[in-house]
Amino acid sequence: MSSICCIYRCGQPVKGRSNKCGAHRTALRRHGHPEQSSLTVAELEPYRSTILRIWRHSEDSAFWKTLRDRWDRQLRRAAALVSDWQRGMAVNLNQRKAAEELLKLDRNVAFQELAVMxxxxxxxxxxxxxRFRDHRAFRFQLVRRARALDDLSAYKVWNQKRRAWHRVYKDFTPEAVVILSDHLGEIFAEGAFLLHDHRKVGQARIAGEAQAMSEAVKGLP
Structure with missing residues (x-):
């Protein structure tokens, strides 16, 4: 086996028995793909602010109530699974971890904040x-951004080189990440598709208004 990382143009030595260097091994574990980078709050902010604005102007809509109902349904399933495990029943480890994480998010993060993210x-x-190397990488970023809302999913360590505190997230097993992303997908994926179309309609309307104004200004004295 080659002693150089298998990622194109990396050139760093492999770590342990892996075919990847330490950095790409870490990225694979944290992001689901060795070449996937973290999704930042700044990248998401335009989308978050738009969705939050729509929500605040339509709080009584059945759209948001349906999302909440789906969330509550997933919570009941998660609570039942954890309860089975506590009673001594055999439960898949990663399914239990995903269920516990879902319940923890419910305790520590407001539903609107989680849903908007x-x-x-x-x-x-x-x-x-x-922006995503593949669908698995997307699923990892979805879970990471959701868990980042919960302060109890992170801790701070001192970075001696930078002389500053560094926020570190408690790693989740990759299998549990995939399961948790499936739970979140059942709740939010369909609504996101509908919102995406809604936002495009709004953009098209604004573009049409801009075109009308552009034509009208030509006739001004």
């Missing part, structure tokens, strides 16, 4: 598919 990640993915 999840919807924003989905809409961004529809607009910028090139």
């Amino acid at each position: 999840a919807l924003a990640v989905y809409v961004l993915e529809m607009d910028q598919r090139h």
Whole structure:
């Protein structure tokens, strides 16, 4: 086996028995793909602000109530699975971890905050598919952004080189990440597709108004 990382143009020595260097091994574990980078809050902010604005102007809509109902349904399933495990029944380890994480998010993060973030990640993915190396990488970013809302999913360590505190997230097993992303997808994916179309309608209307104004200004004295 080659002693150089298998990622194109990396050139770093492999680590342990892996065919990847330490950095690409870490990226694979954290992001689902060795070449996937973290999705930043700044990238998501335009989508978050747009969705939040729509929500605040239509709080009584059945759209948001349906999302909440789906969330509550997933929570009941998660609670039942954890309850089975606590009673001594055999439960898949990664399914239990995903269920516990879902329940923890419910305890520590407001539903609207979580929903807006999840919807924003989905809409961004529809607009910028090139941002994710593959679907698995997208699923990892969805879960990471959701878990980042929960302060209990992270801790701080001192970075001696930078002389500053560094926020570090507690790693989740890759199998549990995939399961948790499926749970979030059942709740938010369909709504995100609908919101994406809604946002495009709004953009088209604005573009039409701009075109009308552009034509009208030509006739001004």
